[in-house]
Amino acid sequence: MKQRFDQESVERFAKLVGEKFGLYFEESKCGFLSEVLANRLEGTGLPLEIYLARLGACDPMSDVELRALAEELTVSETYFFRNSDQFRALVETVLPERIRVRSGQRTLRILSAGCSSGEEPYSIAILIRDHFPELLDWELSIQALDLNPRSIERARKGRYSAWSLRETPAGIRSKWFHPEGRDFVLADEIRAMVAFQERNLSLESPPLGLPDSLDVVFCRNVIMYFLPHRAQRFIQRVTTALVPDGYLFLGHAETLRGLSHDFHLRHTHGTFYYQRKEAGEEISRPLPSLESLPLSSGFSGVVLSDDVSWVEAIQKASQRIETLAASRSVVGQPAARAAPPAPDTGNLVRAFEFLQNERYGEALACVDAAPPSEPRDTETLLLRAVLLVHGGNLKEAQETCEKLLKADELNAGAHYVMALCREGLEDYEGATEHDQIAGYLDSAFAMPRLHLGLLARRRGDPEAARREFDSALLLLEREDPSRILLFGGGFGREALTGLCRAELAAVGEKR
Numbered sequence: 052m053k054q055r056f057d058q059e060s061v062e063r064f065a066k067l068v069g070e071k072f073g074l075y076f077e078e079s080k081c082g083f084l085s086e087v088l089a090n091r092l093e094g095t096g097l098p099l100e101i102y103l104a105r106l107g108a109c110d111p112m113s114d115v116e117l118r119a120l121a122e123e124l125t126v127s128e129t130y131f132f133r134n135s136d137q138f139r140a141l142v143e144t145v146l147p148e149r150i151r152v153r154s155g156q157r158t159l160r161i162l163s164a165g166c167s168s169g170e171e172p173y174s175i176a177i178l179i180r181d182h183f184p185e186l187l188d189w190e191l192s193i194q195a196l197d198l199n200p201r202s203i204e205r206a207r208k209g210r211y212s213a214w215s216l217r218e219t220p221a222g223i224r225s226k227w228f229h230p231e232g233r234d235f236v237l238a239d240e241i242r243a244m245v246a247f248q249e250r251n252l253s254l255e256s257p258p259l260g261l262p263d264s265l266d267v268v269f270c271r272n273v274i275m276y277f278l279p280h281r282a283q284r285f286i287q288r289v290t291t292a293l294v295p296d297g298y299l300f301l302g303h304a305e306t307l308r309g310l311s312h313d314f315h316l317r318h319t320h321g322t323f324y325y326q327r328k329e330a331g332e333e334i335s336r337p338l339p340s341l342e343s344l345p346l347s348s349g350f351s352g353v354v355l356s357d358d359v360s361w362v363e364a365i366q367k368a369s370q371r372i373e374t375l376a377a378s379r380s381v382v383g384q385p386a387a388r389a390a391p392p393a394p395d396t397g398n399l400v401r402a403f404e405f406l407q408n409e410r411y412g413e414a415l416a417c418v419d420a421a422p423p424s425e426p427r428d429t430e431t432l433l434l435r436a437v438l439l440v441h442g443g444n445l446k447e448a449q450e451t452c453e454k455l456l457k458a459d460e461l462n463a464g465a466h467y468v469m470a471l472c473r474e475g476l477e478d479y480e481g482a483t484e485h486d487q488i489a490g491y492l493d494s495a496f497a498m499p500r501l502h503l504g505l506l507a508r509r510r511g512d513p514e515a516a517r518r519e520f521d522s523a524l525l526l527l528e529r530e531d532p533s534r535i536l537l538f539g540g541g542f543g544r545e546a547l548t549g550l551c552r553a554e555l556a557a558v559g560e561k562r
Contacts (some may be wrong), residue, residue, distance in 0.1 A: 054089045060099060064088050067106050071117060072198065073253025073281030074124060087123045094119060118200050121251075125199045127272075131170045131177075131211075131219045134271070136322040137300050138174060142182050143266070144319055145298045149266045150183065158190040160265050162292070164252055165273035166195035169245070170205025170215060173237060175269070176244040177227055194260075196250040203249050209237035253281050260292035268293060272302035274310070286311045290327060297324040308461045308492045316460060318487065323491050391469070399431055406434070409541060411441040430457050436468045437537055445475040463493035468536060470502055479506055497526035498538045501547065503552060513558040520558070524551045 056064075061081050061150040066083070076084055092102055095116065106116060130136055137533055153159055163172035172195040179186055179193075197203055209397035212234055252273065259265070268289055274282040288533050289299060290313045299314060301307070307325060314325035314366055398421035405414035415438040421431060432455040439448035449472040455465045460468070466489035482505050489499040504519035527535075527548050535544055 052381070054092060056085050056088060056099070060103075061085050061088065063103055067103065068120075068124065069278050069281075071106070072121065072124065072251060073277045073285070075276060075278045087120070090123055091116070091120060117251075118249075121198045122201045125197075126200070127167050127199075127202075129167045129170050130215045130217055132174050133218065134303060134322070134544060136216065136320045137271075137324065138178060140320040140322055140324060141175070141318075142178050144317075145267060145324075146179070146183060148296075150186070153189075153266065157188070158192075159186060159427065160192045160260065161194070161260060161267045162265050162269070163193070163195040163245075164259065164268060164270040164289075166197045166202075166206065166247070167199070168211075169195065169209070169247065170211070171195075171269055171271065172245045172247075173206075173209070173241055176241050177223060179244070180227075180241065181223070186345075191244070193245045195245050195247045196252060196259075197247075198249070198251050200249050203247050206245075206247050207242075208334060209242045210234050211237070213503065218385045252285060253277065255284070255288070258292060259288050262291050263294045265292045265297055267298045267300070269300045271300060275302060275305050279309075283310050290314075293327045295327055295329045297327045299327070301325070304494065306461070306492050308463065312461070314460075316492075318484065318488060318491075319393050323488075340547065398433070402434055402438075405534075406438070407536060409516070411438055411541075414438050415442065429455055429462065432458075433462070433464050433468070434537070436465065440468060440471050440475075441541070445472045449476075461492055463489045463496050463499075464534075464538065466492065467496070467499050467502070470499065474502075474506065479510065482506055495529065496534070497523050497530045497547070498534075500526060501551060504551070508558055516558045517555060520551045520555045524548060524555075527551065 058081070061084050065076055065081075065084055068076070082296045088099075092099060095102060095104070106120075149159060161172075161175060163175065166172050170412070172193050176193055179191070179212075195206065197206075213226075216228065216235055219228075224235070227238045227241055229238070230236075244508070259268075270289065274285060277285060287309065290311060298317075299307075301324070303322070306323075307316075314327055317324050317326050385403065398417050402417040405411070405417060415435065418431060418435045418438060432451055436448045436451040436455065439451060439474075449469065450471040452472060454467050455462060456469070459465065466485045470482040470485035470489065471480070473485060483503065486499040486503045486506070489496055490503070492504075500519050500523035504516045504523060507513075507515035507519060527544055530544065535547070539547055
């Protein structure tokens with residue numbers, strides 16, 4: 052029977068794992084960590100306190116133990132050509148561009164960081180052999196790194212089960228693999244194209260490559276397991292090693308939002324990836340977090356008709372609110388006014404207070420009165436764009452968003468507001484594109500999902516509409532109040548939830 056540990060012991064172990072490997076484990080993984088700890092105590096024969104002390108110290112045991120521990124902590128399941136849309140982007144966009152740029156030097160360098168048992172770098176090698184045979188005469192390098200020594204050993208053997216080839220096209224399977232017993236063995240010429248190395252990616256050295264040397268980096272489903280500061284440092288190292296205009300592929304659930312401003316976001320082939328900015332391109336500061344603010348609401352929950360856009364609904368709500376506020380003032384019942392801010396808080400705080408009280412015109416005037424040197428410029432631009440949408444000035448709202456995105460390309464809120472502008476200008480494809488980017492950059496952001504549902508219903512795609520409304524409903528339950536205030540179009544959480552349910556009922560009736 053496995054040994055059990057108290058919470059404090061598991062937390063101490065988790066902290067050491069974070070220090071040694073940069074890995075982060077949520078509370079739900081306590082059971083897993085406890086099991087790993089028990090396995091390692093059994094494997095070393097050490098008592099708990101001595102094991103933890105040696106693991107944390109520069110002990111002769113620790114280097115050997117770290118390799119064994121890595122095997123326990125990083126067991127992952129993958130397969131050839133996983134997330135095929137990214138490989139299509141590689142073949143049809145990324146590699147042709149890099150081959151054109153590198154034609155003078157005739158060199159191409161690719162890194163697979165967190166390569167697991169080799170399926171990813173070998174997939175890249177197969178695609179190069181099949182689509183770019185001319186590269187065999189180049190100085191071609193495909194490096195593959197992983198923390199787990201057992202995975203590296205398996206990768207070098209090139210022996211895989213049918214399950215690892217479940218997404219491999221039949222033609223590729225028959226061309227580059229041969230059956231051996233119940234397994235499939237990869238052809239020697241493909242295996243020879245990839246160099247594997249055991250590496251702890253969280254460590255600062257050795258570097259991932261010489262500065263400005265790598266053309267493409269695949270680092271999928273790696274940084275999601277890192278502690279935030281370790282993820283940021285790792286991305287800095289990737290940036291240093293990539294050539295200007297080089298490409299970075301992350302996992303579908305990973306983004307550079309909050310980690311780096313050194314990349315442009317690319318969206319082709321139904322997937323997202325990144326391209327390093329050219330030398331000298333302006334790097335902006337990150338957008339500060341908005342403070343949580345109380346909500347006001349008021350939407351009946353009725354379904355929007357097909358010819359009424361979400362932007363029009365926001366503008367009508369804004370007009371209704373401003374009219375009600377004015378009428379209350381006329382009859383001697385003035386609308387609640389925000390308390391004046393402290394002298395050093397600036398116009399932005401006052402604008403948010405007006406927004407909180409649904410006084411959009413006054414909020415916009417306050418934003419426009421702010422001096423250009425006022426701090427948090429990107430936040431000011433975002434608020435201004437939202438208020439311009441409320442007022443129906445879509446052209447100026449779009450210009451404001453463009454200015455903001457030039458400074459902070461990975462700003463999910465700016466992409467969402469841009470989607471509203473594009474819808475209002477009847478560019479529904481552009482609206483969908485910006486909503487998809489906003490949803491990718493921040494998977495917890497409810498409003499892009501709601502808007503995507505409305506756009507899907509408008510274009511007569513009930514299945515996509517149901518999917519997006521279902522997602523929006525779940526996200527609205529946990530959405531931050533300040534974001535509902537800023538992006539909810541004057542509607543609160545309950546009203547937006549009612550809208551989603553009404554829209555779901557409407558698309559359900561059309562089946």
